[in-house]
Amino acid sequence: MSSERWNELADIKEELAARDWFPGTSGNLSIKVSSDPLTFLVTASGKDKRKRTDEDFLLVNELGLAVEETHLKPSAETLLHTEIYQNTDAGCSLHIHTLDNNLISDLYGDQGFITFKGQELIKAFGIWDEGGEITLPIIKNYAEIPKLAKELANQITPHIKGVLIRNHGITVWGRTGFEAKKHLEAFEFLCSFHLRQLQYKHLIKGGIGNGNVTFS
Numbered sequence: 126m127s128s129e130r131w132n133e134l135a136d137i138k139e140e141l142a143a144r145d146w147f148p149g150t151s152g153n154l155s156i157k158v159s160s161d162p163l164t165f166l167v168t169a170s171g172k173d174k175r176k177r178t179d180e181d182f183l184l185v186n187e188l189g190l191a192v193e194e195t196h197l198k199p200s201a202e203t204l205l206h207t208e209i210y211q212n213t214d215a216g217c218s219l220h221i222h223t224l225d226n227n228l229i230s231d232l233y234g235d236q237g238f239i240t241f242k243g244q245e246l247i248k249a250f251g252i253w254d255e256g257g258e259i260t261l262p263i264i265k266n267y268a269e270i271p272k273l274a275k276e277l278a279n280q281i282t283p284h285i286k287g288v289l290i291r292n293h294g295i296t297v298w299g300r301t302g303f304e305a306k307k308h309l310e311a312f313e314f315l316c317s318f319h320l321r322q323l324q325y326k327h328l329i330k331g332g333i334g335n336g337n338v339t340f341s
């Protein structure tokens with residue numbers, strides 16, 4: 126079971142690395158191994174997540190502590206993952222730092238959230254209604270990880286699939302590794318689209334557009 130989950134998480138890590146979503150050793154990933162008691166594999170702290178090695182993950186418990194004797198340290202942000210497993214039906218949680226999620230967090234951080242609407246990819250969150258929307262809360266980036274983890278936990282409701290940490294990165298989850306990756310890719314697309322749309326709106330206002338393009 127644990128080796129199946131290991132390979133699943135290693136494959137996800139490789140796919141996210143191929144997108145260059147782990148700059149400067151940032152990012153951490155986890156996948157649930159058992160629910161009762163809670164155990165999950167989490168990335169070892171401080172590693173280059175673009176490399177695939179036998180020491181990429183370690184098994185931790187509901188306190189975020191290694192289950193077996195090891196020289197590896199669990200991710201410094203493991204408590205965010207424990208909060209997610211304790212407060213949602215998640216089976217996998219993914220955290221990355223990208224330029225676009227950081228820009229969105231900075232632009233909308235004072236507001237405390239961003240709501241995406243009018244995009245087909247909102248269906249990636251299982252929202253198929255006409256005019257469906259998805260909200261991404263934005264929290265302050267506390268240096269104290271237990272505080273950051275509690276702030277993240279405070280945002281969790283059944284409709285929330287991820288949280289942006291201001292000038293830091295995004296944490297998303299899903300019931301499976303596949304679903305968590307789908308949510309992450311969708312949020313990144315929506316962040317990037319929104320930024321590009323703002324740029325185009327600015328260009329068009331500045332007189333560069335031909336007048337045939339309209340944005341709502």
Ligand SMILES: CSCCC(=O)C(=O)COP(=O)(O)O
Binds near residue numbers: 150
């Ligand atoms: C250099 S990134 C700073 C720490 C961080 O935000 C992160 O995502 C990686 O930390 P970890 O301990 O999981 O390697």
Ligand SMILES: [Zn+2]
Binds near residue numbers: 152202220
């Ligand atoms: Zn981080």
